[in-house]
Each structure stands twice: as C-alpha cells, then as structure tokens.
Amino acid sequence: MEIEVCSENLKFLECFSSPTRVRIIELLGAEAMNIKSLSEALDIKSPIVTRHIHMLEQAGIVRSEIVAGKRGKQKICHLDLSQATLRFRKHAVATERSRYFVSLPVGAYSSYEVKPTCGIASANNMIGMCDDPRYFADPEHVHARVLWFGIGYVEYRIPNYMVNNEKPDTLEVSLEICSETPCTVDHLPTDIVFSMNGTEIGTWTYPGNFGNDRGIYTPAWWYKNIHHGLMKTIRITQHGSFIDGVKVSGVTISDLALSYDKEILFRISCSATARNCGGVTLFGKGFGNYNQDIEVTLRCL
Incomplete structure (x- = not known):
C-alpha cells in the first residue's frame, strides 16, 4: 500500500504519533487480541484502548469483528495492513480517458x-x-x-x-x-x-x-x-x-x-x-x- 504524505491522509499519518497506537500495532502484529487483553498488556483502561482502536480502524490499519465470548460478545482486533510505503513526492499521473x-x-x-x-x-x-x-x-x-x-x-x-x-x-x-x-x-x-x-x-x-x-x-x-x-x-x-x-x-x-x-x-x-x-x-x-x-x-x- 502506498500512502501520499498530504493533508488528505492525516487520519493514517496521525496513527503513528501516539506510542500507544504504535504499541497496539506491535501487539496485533503478533496475534489477534480482544480489547480486554490489549488493555491488560498496555496497562490502560479499556475505553481508552477502544478509542485508539477506532482510530486505527478508520485508517484501515486494524479491522475488528464482534464474536461470542464466555460472557457475552467481545471485540477481536486484527492487524489488517502488512506494509505501507510513504510517498513524499507526487507521481506524474497520466490522464484517465x-x-x-x-x-x-x-x-x-x-x-x-x-x-x-x-x-x-x-x-x-x-x-x-x-x-x-x-x-x-x-x-x-x-x-x-x-x-x-x-x-x-x-x-x-x-x-x-x-x-x-x-x-x-x-x-x-x-x-x-x-x-x-x-x-x-x-x-x-x-x-x-x-x-x-x-x-x-x-x-x-x-x-x-x-x-x-x-x-x-x-x-x-x-x-x-x-x-x-x-x-x-x-x-x-x-x-x-x-x-x-x-x-x-x-x-x-x-x-x-x-x-x-x-x-x-x-x-x-x-x-x-x-x-x-x-x-x-x-x-x-x-x-x-x-x-x-x-x-x-x-x-x-
């Protein structure tokens, strides 16, 4: 995936401004985890983790699904992006006819x-x-x-x-x-x-x-x-x-x-x-x- 460094892609770029979100990416790179497990691994409260996950989802870096758990439903998070390349200069683009x-x-x-x-x-x-x-x-x-x-x-x-x-x-x-x-x-x-x-x-x-x-x-x-x-x-x-x-x-x-x-x-x-x-x-x-x-x-x- 190639990402142009521009204001239109701020949601993606801002994901890496937080050490917590970078750590979440590291954890999910090893295995899928639910919100509770991420909260325990990061030593922060679940609502804060949920906000970080929402931001990563909006950027297309993480995907989540609701599955049945032992005590109701739980949200399982997966790392959905394996690699990305930042582009600092615009390519010359041929005109679409x-x-x-x-x-x-x-x-x-x-x-x-x-x-x-x-x-x-x-x-x-x-x-x-x-x-x-x-x-x-x-x-x-x-x-x-x-x-x-x-x-x-x-x-x-x-x-x-x-x-x-x-x-x-x-x-x-x-x-x-x-x-x-x-x-x-x-x-x-x-x-x-x-x-x-x-x-x-x-x-x-x-x-x-x-x-x-x-x-x-x-x-x-x-x-x-x-x-x-x-x-x-x-x-x-x-x-x-x-x-x-x-x-x-x-x-x-x-x-x-x-x-x-x-x-x-x-x-x-x-x-x-x-x-x-x-x-x-x-x-x-x-x-x-x-x-x-x-x-x-x-x-x-």
Whole structure:
C-alpha cells in the first residue's frame, strides 16, 4: 500500500504519533487480541484502548469483528495492513480517458466446476437442493444472491466496453467473500485464488469463519451459520496486482492482454490441493453486510 504524505491522509499519518497506537500495532502484529487483553498488556483502561482502536480502524490499519465470548460478545482486533510505503513526492499521473463500470450478480457465472458442500440461493429461497452441483446449471442460477462450494471454481464473463484506441490502466473488482464452513465447524481458513483471463493474479487466505453474527442484509429465512463475509478489493495496475492495497503478485494489467473486442474472464477458485482448503462463499445484493454484487471498474488511458 502506498500512502501520499498530504493533508488528505492525516487520519493514517496521525496513527503513528501516539506510542500507544504504535504499541497496539506491535501487539496485533503478533496475534489477534480482544480489547480486554490489549488493555491488560498496555496497562490502560479499556475505553481508552477502544478509542485508539477506532482510530486505527478508520485508517484501515486494524479491522475488528464482534464474536461470542464466555460472557457475552467481545471485540477481536486484527492487524489488517502488512506494509505501507510513504510517498513524499507526487507521481506524474497520466490522464484517465474512460471508466467503465459493471455490477455482476453472483449468480451470473458463465462456467463452474464445484464439489460439495455447495449450493445457491435467491433472495427468497434455495435454488434446487444443497450439495448437488447439478443445480449450478439450473436456469434459475442467474437469480442467485449467494452461492457456496467446498472445492472448485466459478467464472464470470466481464463485459469489456473499451474502444479500439484505448489503453487499459487499472482493473478493479470488489466483492464480499468468505470460506464455505460446514455448520459444525467454527473456524476454517481457506486459500482463495483470483484469476483473470487464465492468469493467476493472487491468493487471499480468509482467516476463518467469524461471520456467525447475522449479516445486515441477510434475510430472516436464511438458515446456514455463515451470514456475511469480508469486503475485498482486487486491483490490477501497471505496477502489479493488489488485494486491499497489499501487493500479491507482479502480474500487471499488460499481462492480461485485454482487447477491446473480447470479454474479461474472472475466476474465483479453491483447490483441493490448497494448504487451506475451506471453500468459498460469495454474497451479493440482499445478503451479508454489503448490499452489492460483484462490482468491476475498468479505467483506461
């Protein structure tokens, strides 16, 4: 992640003006901790720790989630940023000519190969039967708002509206995603691979299921114990591929060989041979904590 030293980024820069916040970053760099544990380690009161955590959350350095504890709920804090580079001089930036945006429903996949546990559901009900991959071919799959699978992939055809004389500069995809966790398992990490046009651009490891709290938009009829995921942003630029601002590979947008007359293939997969094979769950509009589908933006020069 690259941060420009300017007044617009004061929230991020101010996080390092406090020895307490720097110490919190050190502690969370070793392991996730709740507010009480941080309070004890820092020898300061919990409300003060909470204020520091809030500031770090606003800067995108720390993320937190509410989970069930022995005595009610507790807030677990994670270090969400592994590295950052400060930029003191502005780069010369080429002028953006065009920007193309499309929102793809999670059920609008063009191909798939999945193994149980698996299933798809619309905003109102299940589509077919659980754990039967045949229903991924049901014509009703285009109405799916949530889908999940243990092993395999789904692939989407992203429409490409570039004109002949445009040069692709940045391709960005945002989506809500987590593992596919059987009802009897509380924590299961998973290695999820993202590919574009047949080129693997990076792997993100979901840390484990902490989506037991009902999602803001998850309908009341939903019975599975996964209610929401995490919002992830995948960005492919002229300098490499990034997930939430962290570089995951050297694959550039030029490597994707985007052509104005061809759609873009976007694949989400979890392999049986992955170190952490915990499957995939995708949330669209009407499910999870973010009322959106798979959103794609292509910027051109």
